[in-house]
Amino acid sequence: MDYQRFDSLFHPSSIAMVGASPNPANSFMLNIILKYGFRGKIYPVNSSGSEVLGLKAYTSVKEIPDTVDYAYLQVPAKATVQVIQDCAAKKVKLATIFTAGFGESGIEGGSALEHEVMNTAIKGGVRLLGPNCMGFYYPIAQLTYAYEFPRESGPVGVLCQSGGNSMQLVRAAAYRGIRFSKVVSYGNAADINESDLLEYFAEDPETKVIIAYIEGVREGKQFSDILRATAMVKPVIVLKGGRNEGGAVAALSHTGSLAGSVKVWESLLKQANTLQVHSIDECVDVALALLFMRPPASRNAAIIGLGGGAAVLAADDCYDAGLALPPLPEKTKHELKKITREAGKIFKNPIDLSDMYSFPDQVAHSIKVVGGWKGADLLITHFGLEVGPTIIGLKKVVPLAEAVLGAVKEVGKPTAMVVYAAYSDDASQGFLKVQRMCAEAGLPFYPSVPRAISAIGKVMNYYKRSL
Numbered sequence: 284m285d286y287q288r289f290d291s292l293f294h295p296s297s298i299a300m301v302g303a304s305p306n307p308a309n310s311f312m313l314n315i316i317l318k319y320g321f322r323g324k325i326y327p328v329n330s331s332g333s334e335v336l337g338l339k340a341y342t343s344v345k346e347i348p349d350t351v352d353y354a355y356l357q358v359p360a361k362a363t364v365q366v367i368q369d370c371a372a373k374k375v376k377l378a379t380i381f382t383a384g385f386g387e388s389g390i391e392g393g394s395a396l397e398h399e400v401m402n403t404a405i406k407g408g409v410r411l412l413g414p415n416c417m418g419f420y421y422p423i424a425q426l427t428y429a430y431e432f433p434r435e436s437g438p439v440g441v442l443c444q445s446g447g448n449s450m451q452l453v454r455a456a457a458y459r460g461i462r463f464s465k466v467v468s469y470g471n472a473a474d475i476n477e478s479d480l481l482e483y484f485a486e487d488p489e490t491k492v493i494i495a496y497i498e499g500v501r502e503g504k505q506f507s508d509i510l511r512a513t514a515m516v517k518p519v520i521v522l523k524g525g526r527n528e529g530g531a532v533a534a535l536s537h538t539g540s541l542a543g544s545v546k547v548w549e550s551l552l553k554q555a556n557t558l559q560v561h562s563i564d565e566c567v568d569v570a571l572a573l574l575f576m577r578p579p580a581s582r583n584a585a586i587i588g589l590g591g592g593a594a595v596l597a598a599d600d601c602y603d604a605g606l607a608l609p610p611l612p613e614k615t616k617h618e619l620k621k622i623t624r625e626a627g628k629i630f631k632n633p634i635d636l637s638d639m640y641s642f643p644d645q646v647a648h649s650i651k652v653v654g655g656w657k658g659a660d661l662l663i664t665h666f667g668l669e670v671g672p673t674i675i676g677l678k679k680v681v682p683l684a685e686a687v688l689g690a691v692k693e694v695g696k697p698t699a700m701v702v703y704a705a706y707s708d709d710a711s712q713g714f715l716k717v718q719r720m721c722a723e724a725g726l727p728f729y730p731s732v733p734r735a736i737s738a739i740g741k742v743m744n745y746y747k748r749s750l
Contacts, residue, residue: 284479286486292377292410293421293465295352296323299344299375301366302357303327303335310335312357312381312428319427319434324349344369353377355418360384360393363400363414371407378404380413386471387415401473416470417446420453422463423489429453437462439570440490442480444469444498444524448563452494456567460722461574464489476501478509485513492573493517494566498524511555518745519557520569523548556748558741568738571727576697576739578746579661583607585653586633586732588665588701589640594633597665597732604740608632609658618652632659638671640679643686650687654694661739662694665701665732668710680713681720688724699727699735 298321303313313327313336326349327335332342341347344354344366354375356366360382370378384390385397397414404411412418417428422436429450439461443449446468453466464487467480477497484493493513500506513519552559558569584606586597601608609632611619616630622645629635634653639646654662664687668675675683680702691698700721705714714730721728729735 284482284486286483289479289483290487292353293419293426294424295377295426297326297349297351297353298323299326299328299341299347299351299354299370299373300335300357301328301344301354303340304329304331305333305335309357312355313338315427315430318430319425319432321425323352326351344373344375347373351375353379355379355381357381360396360414364396364403367400367403367409367411368407370409371403375409377410377412379416379418380411380470381416381418382413383415385414385473397471397473404474411474412467413470414473415446417449417468419468420449420463420466428468433457433462435462436464436489438464438489438491438574439494440464440484440487440492441466441494441496442469442477442484443467443494443496444472444477445496446470448496448522448524452496452563452566455563456570458722459567459571459718459728460725461567461570472501478502478506481506481509481513481519485509485516491517492520492570494520494522494570496522496524496563496566507551507555510551510557514555514557518573519555520560520566520573521552521557522560522563522566523552556745558745560741564734565738568729568734569741571729572699572738572742575725575727576699576742579697579743581607581660582743583609583659584661584663585611585656585659586663586665587636587650587653588633588663589636589638589646590665590667590670591629591635591637593665593667593670593703593732594629594635597633597663597736600733600736604736605744606661606736606740611653612656612658615652615656619649622648622652640666640671640675640683643683646683647686647690650690651694654690654696654698660696662691662696662698663701663732663735663739664691664698665703665735667704668702668713669704669706674707674710675713676709677713677716681716684717684720688720688726691726692724699729699739701729701732701735703731705730 300313303310326347327338327340332340351373354370386394420427449468484490611632619630702717705711718728
């Protein structure tokens with residue numbers, strides 16, 4: 284791959300919004316781009332040349348008097364061939380085809396039309412994203428395809444065959460503190476496909492971690508080779524869509540992708556040393572552990588929190604994930620017992636501080652004591668908001684979270700925070716507040732102990748295999 288040439292596709296200085304018209308249904312993407320603040324020139328294109336959102340419109344891409352780097356097509360499928368021909372004449376570098384109704388649709392002639400569009404683009408020197416996709420989100424270039432995406436850039440690159448999944452992923456991750464280098468929704472992959480994007484992100488200096496949602500691949504051998512090479516230089520988190528018969532049928536109708544054998548995929552992802560996940564939430568969970576925790580020196584963990592039953596379940600989760608819970612030494616137990624009364628507490632590992640919600644200073648002191656123990660290289664703190672007789676609301680949870688964050692920072696060991704059981708409005712407000720606090724502090728936050736431990740366990744396995 285010519286990295287510089289491919290990278291230039293994502294740095295347009297001008298955009299033609301083809302199909303944008305005074306009809307709100309046809310101008311929503313133009314409105315999104317304008318509100319996000321794209322600094323380059325924007326040219327609406329529609330059949331009547333009608334002005335759109337205060338911008339002069341043109342009847343074709345060829346009519347635009349200046350150069351055009353990027354074209355966004357929101358036109359009927361049958362009109363795309365002519366538009367791509369116009370883009371080629373205008374020397375457009377990249378075109379996103381938002382329109383569906385091609386190979387994925389099952390409509391008679393849909394696949395043939397997709398091939399015709401692709402061949403027209405290749406002949407004219409235009410690279411394509413799609414059809415049936417959202418395009419790309421690149422904060423540095425101030426380009427997006429959805430409202431309320433973060434304006435700050437970050438180290439995560441995403442290739443996503445589904446536009447809807449890409450938007451859910453960005454929003455779910457952003458709320459937990461993750462930011463993105465680029466996110467590319469590539470749909471049917473008629474031209475630019477998963478192999479191209481993996482190879483690009485492997486070389487992209489702005490990208491440190493790669494997340495891939497893939498329903499199917501165009502060239503199996505090429506993809507396998509590039510995936511292996513990419514995973515050797517950067518962590519690659521893979522969410523495979525169409526893992527079973529039901530999902531495979533859905534994938535074929537969604538992006539026209541042949542999903543392939545479950546066993547073949549699992550074997551490929553394992554051999555390539557990727558981090559395989561099974562949901563969008565798990566993509567975020569694993570990315571947090573990669574980005575916000577330095578690699579623990581060992582699998583020895585200490586779990587400290589509020590709740591005896593939760594501590595028991597956490598021990599089971601650690602066992603399943605291959606994390607060890609070494610017993611606390613007597614000296615550490617003695618120090619903990621000096622901080623709080625023994626009744627109702629468990630001074631083992633996991634450590635249960637039970638009813639100490641009203642004593643954040645004591646909780647913080649306990650974390651420092653356990654964190655100073657050399658027998659554990661990883662800390663997991665947890666507390667529930669609705670596991671006692673009284674719901675723990677904002678007034679109590681914020682001071683507790685502040686105390687925990689301060690203690691964790693002082694200890695300096697890799698740590699994850701878990702806050703779970705938020706079913707009421709009051710508890711949900713506290714949950715969301717602590718989640719924001721952790722995001723701002725760069726501490727991985729999880730809504731359950733199993734999700735935290737599963738993500739950390741997968742990352743630990745990845746580090747082990749990478750040595």
